[in-house]
Amino acid sequence: MEGDVLVIGGGPAGMETASRISDFNRNVILIEKERELGGHILKWDRLFPDGVPASDVNNNLKESLGTTKVLLGNYLISIEKREDYHFIAQLNSGEIIKCSTVVFATGFKLFPAQKKQEYGYGLYERVITNADLETRFKKGDGLGKESPKRIGFVHCVGSRDEKICNKQCSKLCCITAIKQAIELKQLYPDTEIYCFYMDLRMYGRGYEDLYLEAQLKYGIRFIRGRVSEISQDQSGLVIVKAEDTLSSRPLKITLDWVILMAGIISERENDFLTQQLSLQLGEDGFINSVDPIQKTNQTNISGVFVTGSATGPKTLPEVINEARSTALSVNEYLNRVKNG
Amino acid sequence: MVNFGFKLSSSKRIDLDSSDSDLFLKLKAESGTITQCIACGSCASSCSAGNFTPVNFRKAILLIERGRNEEAKELIKGCMLCGKCTLVCPRGINTREIILSINQYYKKERF
Numbered sequence: 142m143e144g145d146v147l148v149i150g151g152g153p154a155g156m157e158t159a160s161r162i163s164d165f166n167r168n169v170i171l172i173e174k175e176r177e178l179g180g181h182i183l184k185w186d187r188l189f190p191d192g193v194p195a196s197d198v199n200n201n202l203k204e205s206l207g208t209t210k211v212l213l214g215n216y217l218i219s220i221e222k223r224e225d226y227h228f229i230a231q232l233n234s235g236e237i238i239k240c241s242t243v244v245f246a247t248g249f250k251l252f253p254a255q256k257k258q259e260y261g262y263g264l265y266e267r268v269i270t271n272a273d274l275e276t277r278f279k280k281g282d283g284l285g286k287e288s289p290k291r292i293g294f295v296h297c298v299g300s301r302d303e304k305i306c307n308k309q310c311s312k313l314c315c316i317t318a319i320k321q322a323i324e325l326k327q328l329y330p331d332t333e334i335y336c337f338y339m340d341l342r343m344y345g346r347g348y349e350d351l352y353l354e355a356q357l358k359y360g361i362r363f364i365r366g367r368v369s370e371i372s373q374d375q376s377g378l379v380i381v382k383a384e385d386t387l388s389s390r391p392l393k394i395t396l397d398w399v400i401l402m403a404g405i406i407s408e409r410e411n412d413f414l415t416q417q418l419s420l421q422l423g424e425d426g427f428i429n430s431v432d433p434i435q436k437t438n439q440t441n442i443s444g445v446f447v448t449g450s451a452t453g454p455k456t457l458p459e460v461i462n463e464a465r466s467t468a469l470s471v472n473e474y475l476n477r478v479k480n481g
Numbered sequence: 482m483v484n485f486g487f488k489l490s491s492s493k494r495i496d497l498d499s500s501d502s503d504l505f506l507k508l509k510a511e512s513g514t515i516t517q518c519i520a521c522g523s524c525a526s527s528c529s530a531g532n533f534t535p536v537n538f539r540k541a542i543l544l545i546e547r548g549r550n551e552e553a554k555e556l557i558k559g560c561m562l563c564g565k566c567t568l569v570c571p572r573g574i575n576t577r578e579i580i581l582s583i584n585q586y587y588k589k590e591r592f
């Protein structure tokens with residue numbers, strides 16, 4: 142199969158890049174390893190800050206794919222750059238793809254929370270992750286029919302933590318915690334909700350407003366201190382320990398549920414591909430841009446582009462805007478190599 | 482009683498399972514703004530009394546939220562109700578009104 146552009150990854154970044162490049166009448170092939178397009182937002186119920194349904198966004202993205210050739214259930218097993226500007230890629234199906242540019246829209250992975258053993262994910266039934274909660278929201282289950290008495294959110298799980306080799310801030314989880322806390326409060330108005338945080342990073346438009354709303358309208362309580370350990374009592378409730386750093390006291394609370402805000406880490410599954418192309422990765426495993434300010438979507442290898450969360454945690458609007466700029470860069474590049 | 486030469490110290494730990502939230506809920510009902518605090522410390526740093534006394538509004542309302550009312554009381558004792566803290570609070574919390582409510586609460590119910 143031949144194409145101008147091969148986009149790897151059918152999440153929001155890959156879909157938007159593919160549809161915008163096909164707007165330039167380029168021949169685009171989009172491959173996605175799952176059987177469905179959407180990536181992480183497939184599992185999400187509603188999106189911050191305004192609660193737009195994730196499925197609406199996904200449907201819009203899918204609808205605008207235009208002439209893009211979509212290959213589901215496909216992934217690369219090898220890729221190489223030829224002497225001229227072409228790339229030759231082989232798929233798991235055995236199919237060979239020849240293309241002029243490659244876009245890595247390979248996204249991120251959610252931190253596997255069981256690695257943070259002191260939090261007991263996978264051991265205690267009532268310790269779940271942000272993604273688990275979204276699945277429950279999607280199914281309409283919430284946390285069950287009965288109102289829980291108390292719920293706690295643990296921020297920075299698998300982020301800002303050298304011990305598990307992830308130094309970076311995942312950027313999206315503070316606001317996600319507040320969004321989810323508010324959603325739970327809407328389902329269970331009498332439940333007490335606590336957020337355990339180190340810093341609250343409410344940098345985006347509307348985020349600080351949501352934080353204020355969480356405090357004022359929903360009475361969600363914030364405790365500054367990283368949760369150090371979680372245990373379970375005989376009745377299955379979970380006991381959380383942290384320091385209340387603002388009063389310099391150790392603190393303990395028994396909760397019905399704990400939601401771990403699993404962070405964003407690099408998708409190491411593609412390291413063999415980035416190696417075959419000699420792409421530069423950062424210490425954090427994300428792909429490095431050739432210039433982190435003006436050429437964020439170009440890599441050290443000409444003809445290889447990168448977009449979305451493959452270069453680090455990003456919000457959806459950021460991903461979509463970046464995808465559009467990537468499409469421009471790819472088109473300019475194709476004009477250059479093809480017309481000499 | 483025999484003096485064995487040691488004493489038990491009371492726990493410093495905040496136990497939210499058994500905390501006394503009576504005063505906090507009262508303040509919340511009277512002046513909803515108390516829940517808006519972001520612990521920035523502007524109130525405490527501009528406080529006229531803070532340099533010379535233990536007065537610290539930020540910590541006082543935090544401790545009330547955690548049910549440590551007795552300790553909180555000590556942190557507003559020297560307050561002169563000058564209102565500087567209200568002027569500087571970035572979250573628009575009516576700090577002076579809250580201090581007055583705390584005083585009232587204790588005069589009515591504890592003293």
Ligand code: SF4
Nearest residue numbers: 297300311312314315
């Ligand atoms: S966004 Fe918030 S919860 Fe997430 S890693 Fe950063 S500070 Fe922690």
Ligand code: SF4
Nearest residue numbers: 528560561563564566
């Ligand atoms: S009103 Fe009281 S707490 Fe506030 S600044 Fe004046 S003395 Fe300090």
Ligand code: SF4
Nearest residue numbers: 518519521522524570
């Ligand atoms: S100035 Fe206002 S927001 Fe800041 S610590 Fe004091 S009461 Fe809280």
